[in-house]
Amino acid sequence: MSDYLLQMNGIVKTFDGVKALNGIDIKVRSGECVGLCGENGAGKSTLMKVLSAVYPYGTWDGEILWDGNPLKAQSISETEATGIVIIHQELTLVPDLSVAENIFMGHELTLPGGRMNYPAMIHRAEVLMRELKVPDMNVALPVSQYGGGY
Structure with missing residues:
Protein backbone atom coordinates (compact mmCIF):
# COMPACT_ATOMS: atom_id res chain seq x y z
CA MET A 1 0.00 0.00 0.00
CA SER A 2 1.28 3.45 -0.95
CA ASP A 3 1.46 6.56 1.24
CA TYR A 4 -0.79 8.17 -1.37
CA LEU A 5 -4.07 6.93 -2.80
CA LEU A 6 -3.58 9.08 -5.91
CA GLN A 7 -0.41 10.34 -7.55
CA MET A 8 -0.38 12.18 -10.85
CA ASN A 9 3.21 12.77 -11.95
CA GLY A 10 4.34 15.00 -14.82
CA ILE A 11 0.96 15.10 -16.54
CA VAL A 12 1.10 16.79 -19.95
CA LYS A 13 -1.95 17.18 -22.20
CA THR A 14 -1.72 18.93 -25.54
CA PHE A 15 -4.46 20.05 -27.92
CA ASP A 16 -3.29 20.89 -31.46
CA GLY A 17 0.18 21.79 -30.21
CA VAL A 18 -1.07 23.90 -27.29
CA LYS A 19 -0.19 22.57 -23.83
CA ALA A 20 -3.27 22.61 -21.63
CA LEU A 21 -1.36 20.80 -18.88
CA ASN A 22 2.41 21.09 -18.59
CA GLY A 23 4.03 18.74 -16.09
CA ILE A 24 1.32 18.69 -13.42
CA ASP A 25 2.03 16.81 -10.19
CA ILE A 26 -0.53 16.09 -7.48
CA LYS A 27 -0.55 13.69 -4.54
CA VAL A 28 -3.60 12.84 -2.44
CA ARG A 29 -3.69 10.65 0.67
CA SER A 30 -6.63 8.39 1.44
CA GLY A 31 -9.32 10.35 3.29
CA GLU A 32 -7.85 13.69 2.25
CA CYS A 33 -10.12 16.29 0.64
CA VAL A 34 -8.52 18.41 -2.07
CA GLY A 35 -9.95 21.37 -3.96
CA LEU A 36 -8.60 22.42 -7.35
CA CYS A 37 -8.80 26.18 -7.70
CA GLY A 38 -7.77 28.38 -10.57
CA GLU A 39 -8.84 30.74 -13.29
CA ASN A 40 -10.88 29.71 -16.29
CA GLY A 41 -8.59 27.85 -18.64
CA ALA A 42 -6.13 26.86 -15.90
CA GLY A 43 -6.58 23.16 -16.67
CA LYS A 44 -8.67 21.95 -13.71
CA SER A 45 -11.28 20.18 -15.83
CA THR A 46 -8.64 18.87 -18.22
CA LEU A 47 -6.73 17.30 -15.32
CA MET A 48 -9.89 15.61 -14.04
CA LYS A 49 -10.68 14.36 -17.54
CA VAL A 50 -7.20 12.81 -17.68
CA LEU A 51 -7.77 11.16 -14.29
CA SER A 52 -11.21 9.80 -15.20
CA ALA A 53 -10.16 8.60 -18.69
CA VAL A 54 -12.40 10.98 -20.61
CA TYR A 55 -8.97 11.45 -22.19
CA PRO A 56 -7.78 7.83 -22.18
CA TYR A 57 -4.28 6.64 -21.40
CA GLY A 58 -2.05 7.32 -24.39
CA THR A 59 -3.64 10.69 -25.23
CA TRP A 60 -1.54 12.39 -22.54
CA ASP A 61 1.95 12.01 -21.10
CA GLY A 62 2.97 11.35 -17.52
CA GLU A 63 2.01 8.79 -14.91
CA ILE A 64 -1.00 8.11 -12.73
CA LEU A 65 -0.69 5.83 -9.72
CA TRP A 66 -3.79 4.65 -7.85
CA ASP A 67 -2.88 3.15 -4.48
CA GLY A 68 0.66 2.67 -5.78
CA ASN A 69 -0.37 0.86 -8.96
CA PRO A 70 -0.10 2.34 -12.47
CA LEU A 71 -3.47 3.44 -13.85
CA LYS A 72 -3.67 3.22 -17.63
CA ALA A 73 -7.42 3.40 -18.11
CA GLN A 74 -8.88 3.48 -21.60
CA SER A 75 -12.45 4.26 -20.55
CA ILE A 76 -14.54 5.94 -17.90
CA SER A 77 -15.95 2.55 -16.90
CA GLU A 78 -12.41 1.34 -16.11
CA THR A 79 -11.76 4.27 -13.78
CA GLU A 80 -15.18 3.91 -12.17
CA ALA A 81 -14.36 0.24 -11.45
CA THR A 82 -11.34 1.42 -9.41
CA GLY A 83 -13.52 3.86 -7.44
CA ILE A 84 -12.65 7.02 -9.37
CA VAL A 85 -15.83 8.89 -10.22
CA ILE A 86 -15.89 12.50 -11.41
CA ILE A 87 -18.93 14.76 -11.39
CA HIS A 88 -18.12 17.13 -14.22
CA GLN A 89 -18.95 20.82 -13.94
CA GLU A 90 -20.21 20.85 -17.52
CA LEU A 91 -23.23 18.60 -17.20
CA THR A 92 -24.60 17.35 -20.47
CA LEU A 93 -28.27 16.48 -20.52
CA VAL A 94 -30.33 15.07 -23.38
CA PRO A 95 -33.35 17.41 -23.63
CA ASP A 96 -35.70 14.83 -25.18
CA LEU A 97 -35.04 12.19 -22.51
CA SER A 98 -36.79 12.21 -19.16
Whole structure:
Protein backbone atom coordinates (compact mmCIF):
# COMPACT_ATOMS: atom_id res chain seq x y z
CA MET A 1 0.00 0.00 0.00
CA SER A 2 1.28 3.45 -0.95
CA ASP A 3 1.46 6.56 1.24
CA TYR A 4 -0.79 8.17 -1.37
CA LEU A 5 -4.07 6.93 -2.80
CA LEU A 6 -3.58 9.08 -5.91
CA GLN A 7 -0.41 10.34 -7.55
CA MET A 8 -0.38 12.18 -10.85
CA ASN A 9 3.21 12.77 -11.95
CA GLY A 10 4.34 15.00 -14.82
CA ILE A 11 0.96 15.10 -16.54
CA VAL A 12 1.10 16.79 -19.95
CA LYS A 13 -1.95 17.18 -22.20
CA THR A 14 -1.72 18.93 -25.54
CA PHE A 15 -4.46 20.05 -27.92
CA ASP A 16 -3.29 20.89 -31.46
CA GLY A 17 0.18 21.79 -30.21
CA VAL A 18 -1.07 23.90 -27.29
CA LYS A 19 -0.19 22.57 -23.83
CA ALA A 20 -3.27 22.61 -21.63
CA LEU A 21 -1.36 20.80 -18.88
CA ASN A 22 2.41 21.09 -18.59
CA GLY A 23 4.03 18.74 -16.09
CA ILE A 24 1.32 18.69 -13.42
CA ASP A 25 2.03 16.81 -10.19
CA ILE A 26 -0.53 16.09 -7.48
CA LYS A 27 -0.55 13.69 -4.54
CA VAL A 28 -3.60 12.84 -2.44
CA ARG A 29 -3.69 10.65 0.67
CA SER A 30 -6.63 8.39 1.44
CA GLY A 31 -9.32 10.35 3.29
CA GLU A 32 -7.85 13.69 2.25
CA CYS A 33 -10.12 16.29 0.64
CA VAL A 34 -8.52 18.41 -2.07
CA GLY A 35 -9.95 21.37 -3.96
CA LEU A 36 -8.60 22.42 -7.35
CA CYS A 37 -8.80 26.18 -7.70
CA GLY A 38 -7.77 28.38 -10.57
CA GLU A 39 -8.84 30.74 -13.29
CA ASN A 40 -10.88 29.71 -16.29
CA GLY A 41 -8.59 27.85 -18.64
CA ALA A 42 -6.13 26.86 -15.90
CA GLY A 43 -6.58 23.16 -16.67
CA LYS A 44 -8.67 21.95 -13.71
CA SER A 45 -11.28 20.18 -15.83
CA THR A 46 -8.64 18.87 -18.22
CA LEU A 47 -6.73 17.30 -15.32
CA MET A 48 -9.89 15.61 -14.04
CA LYS A 49 -10.68 14.36 -17.54
CA VAL A 50 -7.20 12.81 -17.68
CA LEU A 51 -7.77 11.16 -14.29
CA SER A 52 -11.21 9.80 -15.20
CA ALA A 53 -10.16 8.60 -18.69
CA VAL A 54 -12.40 10.98 -20.61
CA TYR A 55 -8.97 11.45 -22.19
CA PRO A 56 -7.78 7.83 -22.18
CA TYR A 57 -4.28 6.64 -21.40
CA GLY A 58 -2.05 7.32 -24.39
CA THR A 59 -3.64 10.69 -25.23
CA TRP A 60 -1.54 12.39 -22.54
CA ASP A 61 1.95 12.01 -21.10
CA GLY A 62 2.97 11.35 -17.52
CA GLU A 63 2.01 8.79 -14.91
CA ILE A 64 -1.00 8.11 -12.73
CA LEU A 65 -0.69 5.83 -9.72
CA TRP A 66 -3.79 4.65 -7.85
CA ASP A 67 -2.88 3.15 -4.48
CA GLY A 68 0.66 2.67 -5.78
CA ASN A 69 -0.37 0.86 -8.96
CA PRO A 70 -0.10 2.34 -12.47
CA LEU A 71 -3.47 3.44 -13.85
CA LYS A 72 -3.67 3.22 -17.63
CA ALA A 73 -7.42 3.40 -18.11
CA GLN A 74 -8.88 3.48 -21.60
CA SER A 75 -12.45 4.26 -20.55
CA ILE A 76 -14.54 5.94 -17.90
CA SER A 77 -15.95 2.55 -16.90
CA GLU A 78 -12.41 1.34 -16.11
CA THR A 79 -11.76 4.27 -13.78
CA GLU A 80 -15.18 3.91 -12.17
CA ALA A 81 -14.36 0.24 -11.45
CA THR A 82 -11.34 1.42 -9.41
CA GLY A 83 -13.52 3.86 -7.44
CA ILE A 84 -12.65 7.02 -9.37
CA VAL A 85 -15.83 8.89 -10.22
CA ILE A 86 -15.89 12.50 -11.41
CA ILE A 87 -18.93 14.76 -11.39
CA HIS A 88 -18.12 17.13 -14.22
CA GLN A 89 -18.95 20.82 -13.94
CA GLU A 90 -20.21 20.85 -17.52
CA LEU A 91 -23.23 18.60 -17.20
CA THR A 92 -24.60 17.35 -20.47
CA LEU A 93 -28.27 16.48 -20.52
CA VAL A 94 -30.33 15.07 -23.38
CA PRO A 95 -33.35 17.41 -23.63
CA ASP A 96 -35.70 14.83 -25.18
CA LEU A 97 -35.04 12.19 -22.51
CA SER A 98 -36.79 12.21 -19.16
CA VAL A 99 -35.17 13.44 -15.98
CA ALA A 100 -34.95 9.81 -14.82
CA GLU A 101 -33.33 8.66 -18.08
CA ASN A 102 -30.75 11.46 -17.82
CA ILE A 103 -29.96 10.50 -14.22
CA PHE A 104 -29.33 6.86 -15.14
CA MET A 105 -27.65 7.47 -18.50
CA GLY A 106 -24.82 4.97 -18.80
CA HIS A 107 -26.05 3.12 -15.70
CA GLU A 108 -29.56 2.18 -16.80
CA LEU A 109 -31.59 -0.19 -14.64
CA THR A 110 -32.51 -3.17 -16.77
CA LEU A 111 -34.83 -6.14 -16.82
CA PRO A 112 -33.72 -9.67 -17.66
CA GLY A 113 -32.93 -9.64 -21.35
CA GLY A 114 -31.44 -6.16 -21.20
CA ARG A 115 -34.57 -4.02 -21.69
CA MET A 116 -34.67 -0.83 -19.65
CA ASN A 117 -36.67 -0.96 -16.43
CA TYR A 118 -38.39 2.43 -16.71
CA PRO A 119 -40.62 2.01 -13.63
CA ALA A 120 -37.59 1.20 -11.46
CA MET A 121 -35.62 4.16 -12.86
CA ILE A 122 -38.54 6.52 -12.25
CA HIS A 123 -39.03 5.22 -8.70
CA ARG A 124 -35.32 5.53 -7.86
CA ALA A 125 -35.15 9.01 -9.45
CA GLU A 126 -38.14 10.09 -7.33
CA VAL A 127 -36.35 8.84 -4.20
CA LEU A 128 -33.23 10.79 -5.21
CA MET A 129 -35.26 13.96 -5.82
CA ARG A 130 -36.83 13.67 -2.35
CA GLU A 131 -33.36 13.23 -0.82
CA LEU A 132 -32.24 16.37 -2.69
CA LYS A 133 -35.31 18.25 -1.39
CA VAL A 134 -36.91 18.48 -4.86
CA PRO A 135 -39.97 16.32 -4.15
CA ASP A 136 -42.34 17.91 -6.68
CA MET A 137 -40.25 17.27 -9.81
CA ASN A 138 -41.93 14.91 -12.27
CA VAL A 139 -38.95 12.76 -13.25
CA ALA A 140 -40.92 11.13 -16.08
CA LEU A 141 -41.07 14.43 -18.00
CA PRO A 142 -38.42 15.35 -20.57
CA VAL A 143 -35.65 17.61 -19.26
CA SER A 144 -36.68 20.19 -21.87
CA GLN A 145 -39.94 20.73 -19.93
CA TYR A 146 -37.88 22.32 -17.17
CA GLY A 147 -36.47 25.14 -19.27
CA GLY A 148 -32.98 26.06 -20.41
CA GLY A 149 -29.73 25.45 -18.67
CA TYR A 150 -29.30 21.89 -19.80
